[in-house]
Amino acid sequence: MISSTDFIRAFKMNENWMHKISTPALIVDYKTLQRNITYMARFAKENKVKLRPHVKTHKCPLIAHMQLQAGAQGICVAKVSEAEIFAASGIKDILIANEVISPEKIDRLLNLNRYTTTMVAVDSRKNIEDLNHLARKRDQILKVLIDLNVGLNRTGVQPGEPALALAQLISQASHLELEGLQAYEGHLTYIKDFAQKKERTKACMEMAVSTKQLLEENGIECKTISAGGSGTFMITGKYPGITEIQPGTYVFNDYHINSVVPDLEIALTILTTINNKPAKGIFTLDMGSKSISNDMGDPRFKGYGKKIKVLALTEEHCQCTYPSKYDFNIGDKLEAIPAHVCPTVNLYDFLYVIQDDEIIGRWKIAARGMRE
Ligand SMILES: Cc1ncc(COP(=O)(O)O)c(C=O)c1O
The missing domain is CATH 3.20.20.10 (Alanine racemase)
Known part of the structure; x- marks a missing residue:
């Protein structure tokens, strides 16, 4: 028999935050953000x-x-x-x-x-x-x-x-x-x-x-x-x-800075959806150059290291290859880690803030696009 906690867990899985957000979207993990902020404040104080x-x-x-x-x-x-x-x-x-x-x-x-x-x-x-x-x-x-x-x-x-x-x-x-x-x-x-x-x-x-x-x-x-x-x-x-x-x-970090200062954790990702599987071993994401900056390199994907490889990143699409052991389906969500976080943030009006699998905020990136 299904217990009430199992039921709540199953309900939460279905209602996973990833499926409540239209992609591509900027995602910030609140606790990681706070850890990075505290880390630097403590360094300065000490x-x-x-x-x-x-x-x-x-x-x-x-x-x-x-x-x-x-x-x-x-x-x-x-x-x-x-x-x-x-x-x-x-x-x-x-x-x-x-x-x-x-x-x-x-x-x-x-x-x-x-x-x-x-x-x-x-x-x-x-x-x-x-x-x-x-x-x-x-x-x-x-x-x-x-x-x-x-x-x-x-x-x-x-x-x-x-x-x-x-x-x-x-x-x-x-x-x-x-x-x-x-x-x-x-x-x-x-x-x-x-x-x-x-x-x-x-x-x-x-x-x-x-x-x-x-x-x-x-x-x-x-x-x-x-x-x-x-x-x-x-x-x-x-x-x-x-x-x-x-x-x-x-505050956010990207994979380049994380590779030289591992104490600084990656707090920001781009949530993206697999929209197409045009050939064996290839999927296409709904995240193109309008949604992620590749001025310092192609994105990587949370949980996959370098196993997913970017073939091409154009205005609306990101074509990737992946090993056959991964059974990706159309509609699946991935979190991309940018090579350069600052110009990526500049592409968005809002960031979604996640804590313990709940969306706790939608914060305005009020100074995006401020070029003068
Ligand atoms: C003058 C100046 N100070 C500080 C910074 C912050 O550097 P970082 O983003 O590597 O922490 C920048 C970044 O471009 C900068 O131009």
């Missing part, structure tokens, strides 16, 4: 370094508030339009970790700076002059961090004398305040050999710390050095003189 998570990974104000509640002191964003979304959710301590160049964007930044502290990275004389000019017109003080190019060769000024020249300009600027330096070492994130990563990360941090010393020898105060991402925080966050880390990917 190493007496401030935590300023980069929210470009989740683009979701609710998750930013979870990070702040766990101990983060503020957030990093990539763009002014992202800053606007997070400020509107009540966050008051924001660093735009890129340069804001054109006057209309500087205006938007200063609008935010009226009711929050919104700091910005700088790396050129012209930009410093423009920021000061517009801040003076509005009678506002704007905090800036000098962005150092410590090897990523994407943004930033060279450490040492070139950075000192910018610091001197800032200290003469009536409406700018130098908060400190940013030294993001993103080019070292995926180095697999830890000893090599450690040596190269320390070399980057040394450039930042010695630049701070140079500024101070020249009478310029430098309160903050903000650096570090999810692949390097464990080195950067322990380096003497680094005051703040700014990891982003650690």
